[in-house]
Amino acid sequence: MSVAASEIATSTIRELVDANHILFDQGVVDGFGHVSVRHPDRPDRFLLARSMAPALVTEKDVLEFDFDGNPVQKDTPTAYLERFIHGEIYRKRRDVMSVVHSHSPSVVPFSVVSGVKLRPVCHMCGFLSEKGAPVFEIRDFAGPGSDLLITSGKLGAALADSLGEGPAVLMRGHGSTVVGGSLRQTVFRAVYTEIGARLQMDAMRLGPVTFLTEEETVGTTKTISTQYDRSWFLWLKAARNSAMSR
Numbered sequence: 696m697s698v699a700a701s702e703i704a705t706s707t708i709r710e711l712v713d714a715n716h717i718l719f720d721q722g723v724v725d726g727f728g729h730v731s732v733r734h735p736d737r738p739d740r741f742l743l744a745r746s747m748a749p750a751l752v753t754e755k756d757v758l759e760f761d762f763d764g765n766p767v768q769k770d771t772p773t774a775y776l777e778r779f780i781h782g783e784i785y786r787k788r789r790d791v792m793s794v795v796h797s798h799s800p801s802v803v804p805f806s807v808v809s810g811v812k813l814r815p816v817c818h819m820c821g822f823l824s825e826k827g828a829p830v831f832e833i834r835d836f837a838g839p840g841s842d843l844l845i846t847s848g849k850l851g852a853a854l855a856d857s858l859g860e861g862p863a864v865l866m867r868g869h870g871s872t873v874v875g876g877s878l879r880q881t882v883f884r885a886v887y888t889e890i891g892a893r894l895q896m897d898a899m900r901l902g903p904v905t906f907l908t909e910e911e912t913v914g915t916t917k918t919i920s921t922q923y924d925r926s927w928f929l930w931l932k933a934a935r936n937s938a939m940s941r
């Protein structure tokens with residue numbers, strides 16, 4: 696790796712640490728859940744923390760993996776059980792630069808109620824598919840007695856198939872996985888997937904919901920695509936303030 700390339704990797708690792716802290720502070724992850732980024736110098740690898748609570752991740756906790764979920768360095772600490780989610784999505788989707796897997800609480804109900812799909816109710820959630828986020832049913836691949844986790848490349852590949860070309864896939868009785876073309880965009884989407892789910896449930900309690908049209912999802916996504924830094928730096932400051940008070 697050249698010096699310049701290694702500097703890029705170092706700044707990417709720093710940003711990945713920030714992403715971990717933001718996602719905890721915004722209520723997307725708790726002790727569980729994880730965020731990865733495609734390696735900036737090696738597109739066939741990704742960076743992901745060792746198995747630990749995201750709020751506590753530091754630069755020295757970030758590991759490099761191949762798409763099979765194997766750590767590149769020898770004698771590494773324990774890795775996340777569900778690292779296969781990340782590798783298989785990067786393998787299938789060349790446009791994806793970052794992946795967030797979480798159990799964010801407002802999203803889970805949409806994974807277990809048939810006939811109600813998570814759909815975009817507001818402009819900040821316009822990236823969500825107008826047709827509704829797909830739901831991955833692990834029983835179709837692991838039978839009726841699994842622990843619901845994505846603990847193999849086979850299950851990761853099935854999840855990646857379920858995600859398709861979209862930005863988010865729900866996982867029945869478990870959580871969701873959100874992807875994007877940059878780390879900041881993916882963090883934005885993970886936060887607003889949780890907010891969108893909450894707003895949709897609030898709206899459904901009031902009455903019939905008017906969702907965004909397909910054209911509106913395109914328009915709102917285009918406008919917001921230049922604005923990710925605005926929320927990123929606010930959320931980062933909030934996460935650092937919260938960490939100082941803990």
Ligand SMILES: [Zn+2]
Nearest residue numbers: 777797869870
């Ligand atoms: Zn999980």
